[in-house]
Amino acid sequence: MHLEGSNLGFRYGRGAPWIVQGAHISIAQGEVVGLVGPSGSGKTTLARLLAGYDLPQAGRITCDGRPLLPGGIQPVQLVFQHPEKAVNPRWRMRRTITEGWEPDAGFLQTLGIEREWLDRYPNELSGGELQRFCVARALGPQTRYLIADEMTTMLDAITQAQIWHTVMDIARQRNLGILVISHESSLIQRLCSRVIEWP
Numbered sequence: 001m002h003l004e005g006s007n008l009g010f011r012y013g014r015g016a017p018w019i020v021q022g023a024h025i026s027i028a029q030g031e032v033v034g035l036v037g038p039s040g041s042g043k044t045t046l047a048r049l050l051a052g053y054d055l056p057q058a059g060r061i062t063c064d065g066r067p068l069l070p071g072g073i074q075p076v077q078l079v080f081q082h083p084e085k086a087v088n089p090r091w092r093m094r095r096t097i098t099e100g101w102e103p104d105a106g107f108l109q110t111l112g113i114e115r116e117w118l119d120r121y122p123n124e125l126s127g128g129e130l131q132r133f134c135v136a137r138a139l140g141p142q143t144r145y146l147i148a149d150e151m152t153t154m155l156d157a158i159t160q161a162q163i164w165h166t167v168m169d170i171a172r173q174r175n176l177g178i179l180v181i182s183h184e185s186s187l188i189q190r191l192c193s194r195v196i197e198w199p
Contacts, residue, residue: 001029001064003050003076003145003177009058010045019045023059025196027145027177032168034188035181037198043181046198047149050179051078064144073100077138081150083130087122093133094118101140110166111136128159135163139170145177153182164191 008023019042027033037043048054050061052074061068063075080086087096097103097118105115111132122130131152138146146167152160168191171178180191188195 001144003027003061003063003068003179005046005050005056005059005061007059008046008049008056008061010042010049010054010056020049020056020199021058023199025050025179027179029064029144029177030171030175031194032171032178032180032192034192034195035179035198036183036185036188036195039183041199043198044149047078047147047179047181050145051076051147053078073140073142075142075144076147077140077143077145078147078149079131079134079138079151081153083127083134084122086134087130089122091121092118093120093122093125096122097133097137100137101142103136103140108136110170112162112166128155128163131155131159132163135167139167143174143176145179146171147179147181149181150183151180152187153184160187 004026006024008020009018010020011018023046025046035043049056052068052070055070068076113132113136117125117129152163170176180188182188
């Protein structure tokens with residue numbers, strides 16, 4: 001069982017330079033893969049393609065042997081670097097977290113989410129608190145692959161460690177495949193069994 005992209009290509013508009021071209025990538029269920037490369041090299045674009053946010057203009061993406069189709073609740077979930085850009089600022093966090101599934105209090109507690117935060121708006125939370133919600137939202141029961149695009153880069157070291165400890169525990173329990181995109185070599189070395197140099 002794999003999340004696989006074959007010969008992927010993507011660019012913004014005809015005649016524009018290719019941001020992703022001829023890319024091949026595969027993540028098995030239960031595998032933690034690191035992706036490292038310079039800023040501006042198309043790592044986030046690749047992440048968006050794999051999660052179905054954008055459609056490739058060349059190549060194909062399959063999830064466990066089937067085409068990854070847009071719409072609906074996806075088996076591939078992406079957590080962005082900037083959580084404030086991934087949530088609706090007009091929604092309270094209770095609505096945000098239950099948009100895709102309804103985690104119980106015990107699950108939220110494992111991610112360090114306090115019950116009173118559910119009634120707050122995004123601008124009433126710190127970056128670390130908000131990112132915990134984004135991670136919880138991405139770890140619904142339908143998720144088989146998680147793409148973490150610089151997921152904890154903006155957070156302090158203690159919050160980073162707490163979030164990754166919980167994510168890795170859940171991944172082991174549910175045999176999730178994870179793609180870790182990060183500039184932090186220490187994080188990649190600690191978490192990943194395989195590293196892809198990009199591009």
